[in-house]
Amino acid sequence: MPRPRNTEARREQIIDGLLAVMGERGYERATVAAIARAAALSPGLIHYHFTSKRAILLALVEQLVARFEARRDALLRRAGNDPKDRIDAFVSAYLARGAGEDPAVVAAWVVVGAEATRQPEVRAIYRRAIAARLDALTDLLRARLRQRGRSGRGAKRLAAGVIAAIEGAYQLAAAAPELLPAGYAAPAVRQMIEGATERAPPR
Amino acid sequence: MPRPRNTEARREQIIDGLLAVMGERGYERATVAAIARAAALSPGLIHYHFTSKRAILLALVEQLVARFEARRDALLRRAGNDPKDRIDAFVSAYLARGAGEDPAVVAAWVVVGAEATRQPEVRAIYRRAIAARLDALTDLLRARLRQRGRSGRGAKRLAAGVIAAIEGAYQLAAAAPELLPAGYAAPAVRQMIEGATERAPPR
């Protein structure tokens, strides 16, 4: 009678181990031994379930992306059809973490962003995720602009600004949280959007 | 007739070596050997001029901060006294790099931000720098709000939003440049500021 398979559970454990360790040490200094410890597993087991340390990172990045998308979709579903509400839902889903939801996830995402700078495979996933957010947000913004009788022309640029602001909020939350006024990020982003909407040329 | 001292020049060379290597490999993978190669020096010499690799990083961080401040001061001096112009000068000085001025500097600053997450000494310098920018920008924004007859209350939160947006622009520029519309950042930041100014309550 073969032992029941538990590969998936183990993979989750290991990914969570990397998440925990990477937040406080970064990727390079997250040793396989430390990941194993955080996952309450033996070091040897790590390489049974993952071919390499890099593979764990890639799985983690994908998981972080998927988590965001799940939360975003849930909030959008609840938001109804009004463009403004939908934009708020998107921003809330994105900022939930940046605002302090789970510090480990915030820290890990910042590390992922830095790794995306150099590891091609991380970069690929990261870009795909950012591109998807950019596209989705662009659509939402365009709907909003049209609702206000404006041209949708600047939507993409505006979306880029919003995403930059949110990614920057993550970075600041991870590196200098005590400098920041509470809850500054969402209103700032909203100002950016409203300011742009009002100034946009008519259709 | 001793050999003339050249420590300062050598330190610069080494810092530049780290800047170059770190941009493409990150701090951990910027080996001392690679730094030496980039600086066209022998590896042993690195440790003659710096006590440790970390010390080079700290020197680099301080240099990056100083460079920004020098550029900002120069632009502010040229900007005159109008609050709006001064804010523009500040943002331009900050974004000059984000916009692509020197990709190595952009990449390095992103790495510094990530390292600030974990290395206490880097964090200290990083925080001091961010705090200084926050204070300076808050003052500029407050002047602008008053000029328009508004309360200066929200100035600090707005400043935090602007800085987040700019730091995020660095991150995106380093990790996903080809996704971004050209020159999106400055207008987005301007929208954020104008939106907030107009919506701010009267004094």
Next chain:
Amino acid sequence: MPRPRNTEARREQIIDGLLAVMGERGYERATVAAIARAAALSPGLIHYHFTSKRAILLALVEQLVARFEARRDALLRRAGNDPKDRIDAFVSAYLARGAGEDPAVVAAWVVVGAEATRQPEVRAIYRRAIAARLDALTDLLRARLRQRGRSGRGAKRLAAGVIAAIEGAYQLAAAAPELLPAGYAAPAVRQMIEGATERAPPR
């Protein structure tokens, strides 16, 4: 079916490796590579079982101390109750090494004595060992003095002299063995004790 644990055996091997190498090279020049070679292990394994080279040294020092104490206790148990016999047993146990029992141990102990001069952790163990010997020998000498109807006053100073003579015998055995007459040490120590006993004031 995990590989059976063998940490203790490996640690012994490594300690023995240091013992062998240190005797002929001293501690500093006993490189980890050389220790590994002497222990017939790979260099990396050394640091799997010990956190640092210093940790091996500390383990070795403790082992040397324990070895002496085991031999001393064994001889004392055999010696019976006569104070003179017990003193002889103590001195024999101590000098067994000095007299040439195991040259590697003699040499290592001399190195330990020199390291105790500077490494605080070595010094702590060394002192504790010397203090214990001093106390034990003082008790033995006091019993002997009383047996001869003398005051036990000078016992501690005499014990210090005996221990100095034995430690010195180690040093000379390690550095200049061929200069020394065979078997000089035990009689010399005995003379020291007898001379002092006879000259001690009555109780």
Next chain:
Amino acid sequence: MPRPRNTEARREQIIDGLLAVMGERGYERATVAAIARAAALSPGLIHYHFTSKRAILLALVEQLVARFEARRDALLRRAGNDPKDRIDAFVSAYLARGAGEDPAVVAAWVVVGAEATRQPEVRAIYRRAIAARLDALTDLLRARLRQRGRSGRGAKRLAAGVIAAIEGAYQLAAAAPELLPAGYAAPAVRQMIEGATERAPPR
């Protein structure tokens, strides 16, 4: 007009530098830079005056030996002709340092003893010095034995015991000074000598 030669003074400075540093760090860890600092000279100058670090050590050892011999000769000259007084003079000269005269010299001599264990050139000087002390002391002891009407047979073995006791006193003074009763060494050595003298067979 050539600069006046100062080689001898410089060599002394450097030797003193090694003396100071070696006492607290041992020979291996006494870096040339540290020696230079202790000597208030530049590192490069060290190798102008000595071909190697080892050469400094050899010079230091020779100096320590010479210093002892000078003091011993001075004390012997003052001691007159009585064998007992001459022996006392010898022991005093030897122990002066062990008793705490100059801790740096004591510490350095202990390091020299340990180095003699492995460096052939140090060993050669060390042995010659010990052999000379052994011979000289043997003569003194023989005179004393004859004076008391005893056979001089055991003189050499006794001398070895005395020298071991004194060398051991150095070791203990360097590594565990606070454990030792004040002024224990000289009386203990005297007991050793008197005990042996009285027990020696008649001529």
Next chain:
DNA sequence: CATGAATGAGAATTCATTCAT
């Protein structure tokens, strides 16, 4: 003689990965 920079050969330590059990 003197200075202090420069070199390069180690040294300890770390760590991803492999492997025997």
Next chain:
DNA sequence: CATGAATGAATTCTCATTCAT
């Protein structure tokens, strides 16, 4: 699947010695 020992290639750092001035 699981364990934890084993390996070996890197990596940072040290330091005696050399050298240009």
